[in-house]
Amino acid sequence: MNTRYDVVVIGAGPAGLMAGWVCARAGLSVLMVEKDKQVGWPVNCAEAVPGRSFEKIIRPRPAWIKTQVERGRLVAPGGRYFDLKYHKAGYVLDRLRMEQDLAEEFKASGGELACACRAENINIKGERFNTLSLVTNGNNVEHVTADIFIAADGVEGTIARTAGINNRYSLDETESLLQYQLAGVNIEKDMLEFYVGNNIAPGAYAWVFPCGEDIANVGLGMQCDSNRRLKVSAYLEKFIKNRFGKALIVRKSGGTCPRYQGRRILARGNLLVVGDAARVLDSLSGAGIVNALLSGQIAAGAAIAFVKKEIKTIRELHDLYPRQFLDIKHHELTMYLKIKKFMVKLSDYELDDLVQALDEYFVEKNLDSFNPVIIILGVIKKRPRLIKMARHLFYKR
Amino acid sequence: MLEIYQEKCIHCGGCITLCPTEALLLLEDKLTCDEELCLLCGDCVIFCPVEALELACEYQV
Ligand SMILES: Cc1cc2nc3c(=O)[nH]c(=O)nc-3n(C[C@H](O)[C@H](O)[C@H](O)COP(=O)(O)OP(=O)(O)OC[C@H]3O[C@@H](n4cnc5c(N)ncnc54)[C@H](O)[C@@H]3O)c2cc1C
Ligand code: SF4
Ligand code: SF4
Numbered sequence: 001m002n003t004r005y006d007v008v009v010i011g012a013g014p015a016g017l018m019a020g021w022v023c024a025r026a027g028l029s030v031l032m033v034e035k036d037k038q039v040g041w042p043v044n045c046a047e048a049v050p051g052r053s054f055e056k057i058i059r060p061r062p063a064w065i066k067t068q069v070e071r072g073r074l075v076a077p078g079g080r081y082f083d084l085k086y087h088k089a090g091y092v093l094d095r096l097r098m099e100q101d102l103a104e105e106f107k108a109s110g111g112e113l114a115c116a117c118r119a120e121n122i123n124i125k126g127e128r129f130n131t132l133s134l135v136t137n138g139n140n141v142e143h144v145t146a147d148i149f150i151a152a153d154g155v156e157g158t159i160a161r162t163a164g165i166n167n168r169y170s171l172d173e174t175e176s177l178l179q180y181q182l183a184g185v186n187i188e189k190d191m192l193e194f195y196v197g198n199n200i201a202p203g204a205y206a207w208v209f210p211c212g213e214d215i216a217n218v219g220l221g222m223q224c225d226s227n228r229r230l231k232v233s234a235y236l237e238k239f240i241k242n243r244f245g246k247a248l249i250v251r252k253s254g255g256t257c258p259r260y261q262g263r264r265i266l267a268r269g270n271l272l273v274v275g276d277a278a279r280v281l282d283s284l285s286g287a288g289i290v291n292a293l294l295s296g297q298i299a300a301g302a303a304i305a306f307v308k309k310e311i312k313t314i315r316e317l318h319d320l321y322p323r324q325f326l327d328i329k330h331h332e333l334t335m336y337l338k339i340k341k342f343m344v345k346l347s348d349y350e351l352d353d354l355v356q357a358l359d360e361y362f363v364e365k366n367l368d369s370f371n372p373v374i375i376i377l378g379v380i381k382k383r384p385r386l387i388k389m390a391r392h393l394f395y396k397r
Numbered sequence: 398m399l400e401i402y403q404e405k406c407i408h409c410g411g412c413i414t415l416c417p418t419e420a421l422l423l424l425e426d427k428l429t430c431d432e433e434l435c436l437l438c439g440d441c442v443i444f445c446p447v448e449a450l451e452l453a454c455e456y457q458v
Binding site: 035036037042044116118138154155156157158161167168169170171174176177178224225226231232233252253254255256258 | 407408409410411413414415419423424425426439440443444445446447448
């Protein structure tokens, strides 16, 4: 390890790998630090991505794809469901494989990867962040300096906080997610299933994502609530029993899906924050892979321009990242947050009604793409009584 | 005291940001809690999806 690089990337998840790879390809000297011993492990993710927006960022290799899905099914508490079909709707990825391949590409482009190396804090000197302290092999402290730092350290997001960026969320804004990978289950290989209901997954949903003929990622999210007696594992086990009867648990994973409501700060000086650390996941579905990749890619573009002195000031840097990213994503992120807030207020009866209305709406319109705003407006036209609830979607914050 | 069951922890990192005092630290192979900093608020316990955390003696004054 040297003591100076053009760019230092913290965290080798999708966001960090993308950022590091793009910078290394452009000829910059890049160090990527990852606190785990191995890139990509443990995988705490359901691994589904929307096909088109994923492919816009990166072309998936066949080995990265566990299954290609063509349908999504939303199941109401009463059992009624509605299917949405379209070509190349999405993929269930092999994230471990994808991340390991990206790490290889990064190294092949000249990047340096240090595993079992945890970034501890970032220090400011004058106007810029100047040194990052790293802990290697458990207790060995080292320091590196760089022109640009990219914090891609996931939900933990500690580096942004040591730089004075508040990316905290509270228990009210958090869901506990638990997922079992099940084998020997009866599933449709080309379909993602989503289940809503206040007794099934309070405040969130349960999912069944196929990983192969009879293997699936089956998980459940639950709004954190100190008054709730049942743990998320109780809900998930009940769900699995109702959906599959008996099943073999291959692996347990889980995590959080912060519904971040504060003002997002994605950069400070020469520190750019990307992916989950920047809280850019979509609060409605909890999906964050595509936004992690995209924010990493755009931040890398900004870093390259800065290191190559095409731009000189921090203001110009921030005009590239986060500005360019937010121009594309800000509207969507706020919209999904509002829809989520609307959804969590619905009773089981209203959810049943909503799913039925969606079904009617889609049969009529024969849509093949997915614009949530248009869909919600269409559905409200069908069910005027939902409008009272939906009002805050469009007017209030 | 906050009890940590390392063998249950799946290293998801979700508890780290919830902690109001940054008492929790997720190292490469284990989760640690700085007892000097911990307020025993219990937020991390409520969150943890795999029940790897527990407040061992609640409200002992
Ligand atoms: C149960 C669950 C299911 C999900 N399902 C989906 C899904 O189906 N589709 C989807 O799109 N998204 C899903 N998500 C969200 C998705 O996993 C994240 O949005 C995505 O992983 C974000 O990528 P990232 O690169 O920002 O962070 P991460 O993938 O979390 O990577 C961060 C990396 O930084 C490392 N790190 C952290 N701190 C430090 C430090 N101080 N020093 C060095 N390294 C550090 C970590 O070890 C980690 O490797 C799910 C999340 C959960 C919890
Ligand atoms: S929330 Fe639970 S499983 Fe996740 S890191 Fe903390 S202790 Fe481990
Ligand atoms: S109990 Fe509260 S203060 Fe203590 S580690 Fe958990 S979240 Fe932090």
